[in-house]
Amino acid sequence: MNQVYRHVDTYLFSKSVDTGAKYLKVEKPKNSKSFCVMLDEGEEIIDEFEGATFCWRSHIETFDDNSQGSKKKTQPSQKKSYIITFNKQHREIVIGKYLKHVIEEGRAIEFKNKKQKIYCNDRMPSWWACYNSMWKHINFEHPATFDTLAMDPKKKAEIIDDLIALTNGKDYYSKVGKAWKRGYLLYGPPGTGKSTMIAAIANYLNYDIYDLELTSVKDNLELKKLLMEITSKSIIVIEDIDCSVDLTGKRKKAKKNKKKDDSDSDSDSDSDSDSDSDYEGKKKLTLSGLLNFIDGIWSACGEERIIIFTTNHVDKLDPALIRRGRMDMHIEMSYCRYEAFKVLAKNYLGIDTHPLFQEIQPLLEEVNLSPCDVAETLILKNTSGGIEICLNNLILALKDSKEKAIQEAREKEKQDSEEKPKKNKKLKKIYGRFKKLFR
Numbered sequence: 284m285n286q287v288y289r290h291v292d293t294y295l296f297s298k299s300v301d302t303g304a305k306y307l308k309v310e311k312p313k314n315s316k317s318f319c320v321m322l323d324e325g326e327e328i329i330d331e332f333e334g335a336t337f338c339w340r341s342h343i344e345t346f347d348d349n350s351q352g353s354k355k356k357t358q359p360s361q362k363k364s365y366i367i368t369f370n371k372q373h374r375e376i377v378i379g380k381y382l383k384h385v386i387e388e389g390r391a392i393e394f395k396n397k398k399q400k401i402y403c404n405d406r407m408p409s410w411w412a413c414y415n416s417m418w419k420h421i422n423f424e425h426p427a428t429f430d431t432l433a434m435d436p437k438k439k440a441e442i443i444d445d446l447i448a449l450t451n452g453k454d455y456y457s458k459v460g461k462a463w464k465r466g467y468l469l470y471g472p473p474g475t476g477k478s479t480m481i482a483a484i485a486n487y488l489n490y491d492i493y494d495l496e497l498t499s500v501k502d503n504l505e506l507k508k509l510l511m512e513i514t515s516k517s518i519i520v521i522e523d524i525d526c527s528v529d530l531t532g533k534r535k536k537a538k539k540n541k542k543k544d545d546s547d548s549d550s551d552s553d554s555d556s557d558s559d560s561d562y563e564g565k566k567k568l569t570l571s572g573l574l575n576f577i578d579g580i581w582s583a584c585g586e587e588r589i590i591i592f593t594t595n596h597v598d599k600l601d602p603a604l605i606r607r608g609r610m611d612m613h614i615e616m617s618y619c620r621y622e623a624f625k626v627l628a629k630n631y632l633g634i635d636t637h638p639l640f641q642e643i644q645p646l647l648e649e650v651n652l653s654p655c656d657v658a659e660t661l662i663l664k665n666t667s668g669g670i671e672i673c674l675n676n677l678i679l680a681l682k683d684s685k686e687k688a689i690q691e692a693r694e695k696e697k698q699d700s701e702e703k704p705k706k707n708k709k710l711k712k713i714y715g716r717f718k719k720l721f722r
């Protein structure tokens with residue numbers, strides 16, 4: 284089906300509910316979450332825009348493909364169109380604004396109704412990539428939302444505001460001359476909701492997710508090709524960026540090589556080996572390739588994109604990779620504190636308050652338990668008196684954790700106090716040697 288026709292169709296359906304056409308056709312397109320209702324042949328819809336009235340009439344023409352004398356019997360094909368009639372004086376409005384409005388509205392409704400997809404890149408032979416997409420996909424159906432995400436409500440509101448600003452940012456980004464995209468770094472210990480947050484963002488915006496597996500990317504060129512296939516209004520995710528590929532190491536190596544090049548710049552043989560290593564570099568996936576992927580000139584070939592990195596070890600990442608501008612927002616997903624617990628209690632037990640909360644609150648403030656671990660204790664295993672059992676399980680888990688933390692701290696203290704005299708002895712020895720040297 285022609286795209287323009289489809290957008291018009293969608294737009295008119297949103298009107299047909301109000302205007303009450305007599306006969307409608309109902310279809311369920313493969314990629315849509317909802318039904319699609321179309322006008323039947325000869326049905327009319329009246330629409331109004333800026334004081335002008337427009338009449339849309341559905342027209343279906345049927346062609347008999349057997350008319351060419353072919354022996355094989357084929358189904359007759361149909362050509363669908365709309366005829367729009369309006370007062371001559373509104374010609375300017377139709378051409379200047381109305382048609383654009385219809386297409387944009389139709390496209391927006393389709394976007395809202397489309398089924399989300401999650402894509403992943405798989406290692407495939409180069410001949411395959413010449414003829415097919417480099418991404419494989421399935422429908423994305425994850426129940427996470429911002430309502431079910433347990434975290435500090437202030438931080439949550441900040442993220443939602445940022446997302447809204449991004450989606451409304453078309454004019455702003457073109458005014459300031461920036462590519463229309465945003466980078467988020469999600470960091471924190473395991474089980475604190477980084478992946479859940481990605482799902483919640485995708486569901487909030489109805490964006491598709493492109494889960495980029497860096498270890499499957501052969502070189503920088505392949506990364507660029509993958510980028511070119513990513514659609515607008517999407518989220519590009521690189522999970523556990525610190526363990527994907529050794530990007531930091533490569534950069535350090537590159538720096539070392541550069542230093543060596545600078546000092547040996549006169550020698551011809553060295554410049555040859557430089558170009559060899561340059562060539563090797565191009566053949567691999569490097570940090571600079573990834574940086575270009577995020578915000579090089581090619582990154583502007585799509586609009587309304589979000590890039591998300593997740594990591595458990597933010598300190599291991601190369602600062603260039605996460606500097607502001609690349610990763611615009613650094614979001615810490617932390618251990619479960621009282622506010623986050625209240626969200627989990629509501630999700631899992633359906634309660635806003637309980638007398639046992641008083642005991643739980645101070646424990647949560649001093650014990651580091653991930654939301655994942657807290658959630659595990661809150662899963663209702665039976666219905667009779669279940670809530671109290673769950674909350675008591677949580678209290679036990681918190682007390683256990685507290686006990687362990689105290690134990691660990693004691694052991695560390697003991698270790699430190701045992702090591703101190705050894706260290707002092709070593710320092711004394713070094714000091715003694717220095718003294719001898721300068722005598």
Ligand SMILES: Nc1ncnc2c1ncn2[C@@H]1O[C@H](COP(=O)(O)OP(=O)(O)OP(=O)(O)O)[C@@H](O)[C@H]1O
Nearest residue numbers: 431432433472473474475476477478479654655658
């Ligand atoms: N903040 C949270 N809000 C709601 N549920 C959470 C949260 N954190 C964790 N969970 C629950 O714990 C499970 C694991 O969380 P998730 O996979 O998002 O953690 P993660 O931070 O991505 O962990 P990892 O670093 O190991 O990848 C989820 O399925 C979810 O049910």
Ligand SMILES: [Mg+2]
Nearest residue numbers: 477478522593
């Ligand atoms: Mg995760």
